[in-house]
Amino acid sequence: TEIKQALASAQESERRLQDVLANIKLAAIILDHHGSLTFCNQHLLELAGWKTEQVLGRNWFEQLLPAEVSQQYHQLFLQAGFSGHFPERYEHAIRAGDGSQRLIAWNNTLLHNSQGEIIGLASIGEDVTERKWAEKVQSAIFKISQAAINTDNLPDLFQTIHATLGDLMPVENFFIALYNPATDLLSFPYYVDQYDQAPESHKPGRGLTEYVLRTGKALLAPQEVFERLVEQGEVELIGANSVDWLGVPLKVENRVIGVMCLQSYSPGVRYQRRDLQMVNFVSNQVAMAIERQRTSDSLNSTSQRYQ
Numbered sequence: 001t002e003i004k005q006a007l008a009s010a011q012e013s014e015r016r017l018q019d020v021l022a023n024i025k026l027a028a029i030i031l032d033h034h035g036s037l038t039f040c041n042q043h044l045l046e047l048a049g050w051k052t053e054q055v056l057g058r059n060w061f062e063q064l065l066p067a068e069v070s071q072q073y074h075q076l077f078l079q080a081g082f083s084g085h086f087p088e089r090y091e092h093a094i095r096a097g098d099g100s101q102r103l104i105a106w107n108n109t110l111l112h113n114s115q116g117e118i119i120g121l122a123s124i125g126e127d128v129t130e131r132k133w134a135e136k137v138q139s140a141i142f143k144i145s146q147a148a149i150n151t152d153n154l155p156d157l158f159q160t161i162h163a164t165l166g167d168l169m170p171v172e173n174f175f176i177a178l179y180n181p182a183t184d185l186l187s188f189p190y191y192v193d194q195y196d197q198a199p200e201s202h203k204p205g206r207g208l209t210e211y212v213l214r215t216g217k218a219l220l221a222p223q224e225v226f227e228r229l230v231e232q233g234e235v236e237l238i239g240a241n242s243v244d245w246l247g248v249p250l251k252v253e254n255r256v257i258g259v260m261c262l263q264s265y266s267p268g269v270r271y272q273r274r275d276l277q278m279v280n281f282v283s284n285q286v287a288m289a290i291e292r293q294r295t296s297d298s299l300n301s302t303s304q305r306y307q
Helices: 004-021 042-048 067-083 128-150 152-165 208-217 222-230 272-304
Strands: 027-032 037-040 089-097 101-112 118-127 174-180 185-192 219-222 243-250 255-264
Touching: 027 042, 067 089, 067 118, 089 128, 101 128, 128 152, 128 272, 152 174, 152 185, 152 272, 174 208, 174 272, 185 208, 208 219, 208 222, 208 255, 219 222, 219 272, 243 272, 255 272
Parallel strands: none
Antiparallel strands: 027 037, 027 118, 089 101, 101 118, 174 185, 174 255, 219 243, 243 255
16 A cells, blocks of 8 residues: 555656646656656657657657767766766757757756655756857857968968868868959869869869859758759769758859858768858858958069069
8 A cells, every 4th residue: 555655646746747847948858767758848849840659768868869979878877876966967969850959958857756766867958059059150250250360371271261160060071162253263272072182273164163153142952952953954963972062152242252162972961951051151251261361462472573
């Protein structure tokens, strides 16, 4: 009888906890002592694009967190069963239904039964994805702006831009193409790619780079978009075929001076609309930095000729 009463009391306590968590405008979860998800509220389902039947009963750490953090936090949770200690606060990403990630700042409470044994974990979390992203974007713009002021040559500036974007997204394949209207030539002063060598300077053709140069519009081109552009006669395949291609125009006073591009050859590395917006936003600083450096180089060259 005592066991039944204790069980009923525990079940009632969990039901009340779920009632509280169900209606708050924060992400909320309850895990059992194995780490399996026994409850998540509607706010989290909408935030992550999940359906209840897809996630309830699944191991939270192994199946709903990105691989790069799942083992770390699962180990912390398992150790808590022996030590009785678990971080009250931490931040980690969750895997959304569309394959993207959301960064959540969690507040955690271990759950105990009447005998004081740990029976699970309740967590309430705030989605801080956009705030953290905005901070990274601001930092990236500042670094690029500082590099434009302090760097004496374009190759070093391009390396800084490449490294800075690498803090925000995968940039294993990255290049900058610049257009010279006087010679009608497209050059590639910075080119890092897994498969292709930097192309020689040439007149604009029908590649994706030239498409962005011609339209003056940013483009995210997964395979289906590329194939549609080929069918429309807008572009043709040049170099290795990529899984995702992302390019943004470099503009100075509505004049396109070049294109900044990223591409992925791996199905596991995909670019999102937010990545396109980020690169497009940074492109303004990049274009102005390039133009300032080119103007400075031109003035120095002219000065040397007259000395």
